[in-house]
Amino acid sequence: MKRYDLVIIGAGMIGLAHAWHAAQAGLSVAVVERSGAADGASVRNFGMLAIVAQKPGPELDSARAALEAWQQIAAGAGISMRRAGCLFAARIPEEMQVLEECASAQGHAFELVSGADLSHRAGVPLQADLLGGIWSPDAWKVDQRQAMAKMAAWLQRAHGVTFHFDTEARAIAGNIVETATGAIHADHVIVCAGDEFATLLPEAFAASGVTRCRLQMLRTVPQPATWRLDPFLLGGLSMTRYSVFADCSGLSALKAHQQARQAACLANGIHVIACQEDDGSLTIGDSHHYGDGAGPARSEEVDQLLLGELAALAALPEPEIAKRWIGCYAHLPGESALVLHPLDGVTAVTLTNGQGMTHGLSVARGVIGTLFGSG
Numbered sequence: 001m002k003r004y005d006l007v008i009i010g011a012g013m014i015g016l017a018h019a020w021h022a023a024q025a026g027l028s029v030a031v032v033e034r035s036g037a038a039d040g041a042s043v044r045n046f047g048m049l050a051i052v053a054q055k056p057g058p059e060l061d062s063a064r065a066a067l068e069a070w071q072q073i074a075a076g077a078g079i080s081m082r083r084a085g086c087l088f089a090a091r092i093p094e095e096m097q098v099l100e101e102c103a104s105a106q107g108h109a110f111e112l113v114s115g116a117d118l119s120h121r122a123g124v125p126l127q128a129d130l131l132g133g134i135w136s137p138d139a140w141k142v143d144q145r146q147a148m149a150k151m152a153a154w155l156q157r158a159h160g161v162t163f164h165f166d167t168e169a170r171a172i173a174g175n176i177v178e179t180a181t182g183a184i185h186a187d188h189v190i191v192c193a194g195d196e197f198a199t200l201l202p203e204a205f206a207a208s209g210v211t212r213c214r215l216q217m218l219r220t221v222p223q224p225a226t227w228r229l230d231p232f233l234l235g236g237l238s239m240t241r242y243s244v245f246a247d248c249s250g251l252s253a254l255k256a257h258q259q260a261r262q263a264a265c266l267a268n269g270i271h272v273i274a275c276q277e278d279d280g281s282l283t284i285g286d287s288h289h290y291g292d293g294a295g296p297a298r299s300e301e302v303d304q305l306l307l308g309e310l311a312a313l314a315a316l317p318e319p320e321i322a323k324r325w326i327g328c329y330a331h332l333p334g335e336s337a338l339v340l341h342p343l344d345g346v347t348a349v350t351l352t353n354g355q356g357m358t359h360g361l362s363v364a365r366g367v368i369g370t371l372f373g374s375g
């Protein structure tokens with residue numbers, strides 16, 4: 001029987017983050033993935049390392065530490081990663097007030113941008129009636145479509161991690177992981193199955209209260225080569241979602257405005273993020289529907305709300321939608337990560353704040369350090 005110090009279940013961002021830290025600590029590591037490649041939230045997101053969105057303090061420290069690890073990994077694995085920056089644009093005075101307050105607060109290097117300068121900052125024409133915005137250099141764009149596959153290949157090639165793709169883990173019994181293709185012996189098992197709570201450790205997940213968030217996403221056809229949106233582009237609905245704005249006194253007036261004028265967006269948990277991919281296409285999202293009942297059905301209304309919010313910021317030269325998809329992540333209100341120790345030698349880790357790309361490498365460093373006494 002194959003034997004490893006550590007077997008990780010799931011080859012998404014969180015599984016690979018644990019594999020990286022464990023391999024660095026000198027452990028023999030195997031990763032078991034039910035699909036032929038990572039198939040969950042990690043390949044369905046924006047690829048945004050959102051340092052900019054974090055409240056100064058432990059959250060920001062965690063995101064910055066993860067970024068350092070990302071830079072090392074991207075260089076080693078050949079993952080496309082650029083410092084895109086992030087532009088929040090205001091359409092109404094209530095949004096502008098929140099942005100101005102946030103720009104003058106400590107902890108982030110925000111630059112106030114006038115309405116006239118917004119298009120220059122964006123790199124593409126934005127709507128002329130926008131009031132202004134704030135820009136930060138602290139957002140990185142990784143190529144989410146390729147990053148997991150490249151990281152897995154590199155972990156195997158350069159760090160000796162073994163991968164069992166197309167292999168579902170069906171049960172964990174003592175030190176044995178039962179898979180569809182045989183048993184694997186593990187001194188320790190870490191379950192990193194994202195929002196999959198039914199197959200492994202269902203009782204432990206049920207007792208934790210963790211549930212699921214479903215997000216709807218779109219991608220356009222490639223835009224013309226002359227149209228290059230440099231930063232992530234976000235609007236007012238993001239200001240009431242991200243913790244970096246949480247202490248702004250203007251937030252209550254903005255929330256009141258949204259409740260009165262953007263009720264359909266709030267009901268669907270919509271805040272618009274747009275970012276341009278290496279091939280020129282634009283990824284656009286997202287909506288948030290919470291709870292186990294949030295099934296996989298796509299909603300045309302949500303698509304139209306998302307596109308309407310984006311149109312208020314920028315008109316696309318090529319608006320045709322080439323792809324629509326759903327992504328899901330684990331959700332536990334008020335918690336950024338869930339770490340369970342349901343059995344001797346078994347740990348389960350899932351991020352519960354929808355920011356696993358940004359924080360996963362820091363969370364995994366903490367888990368591996370605690371379990372194995374590594375740095």
Ligand SMILES: Cc1cc2nc3c(=O)[nH]c(=O)nc-3n(C[C@H](O)[C@H](O)[C@H](O)COP(=O)(O)OP(=O)(O)OC[C@H]3O[C@@H](n4cnc5c(N)ncnc54)[C@H](O)[C@@H]3O)c2cc1C
Binds near residue numbers: 039217
């Ligand atoms: C639409 C969307 C946009 C997002 N945007 C961002 C963003 O821009 N920035 C950011 O920081 N975060 C973002 N997130 C959140 C981020 O993508 C997630 O937090 C992160 O990817 C979760 O990684 P994971 O490894 O836990 O889960 P997943 O990526 O879902 O991976 C879990 C893996 O486990 C495998 N698996 C499950 N059960 C088994 C089993 N029994 N045996 C074997 N394999 C199994 C699955 O096949 C899957 O590949 C977004 C999420 C979504 C859905």
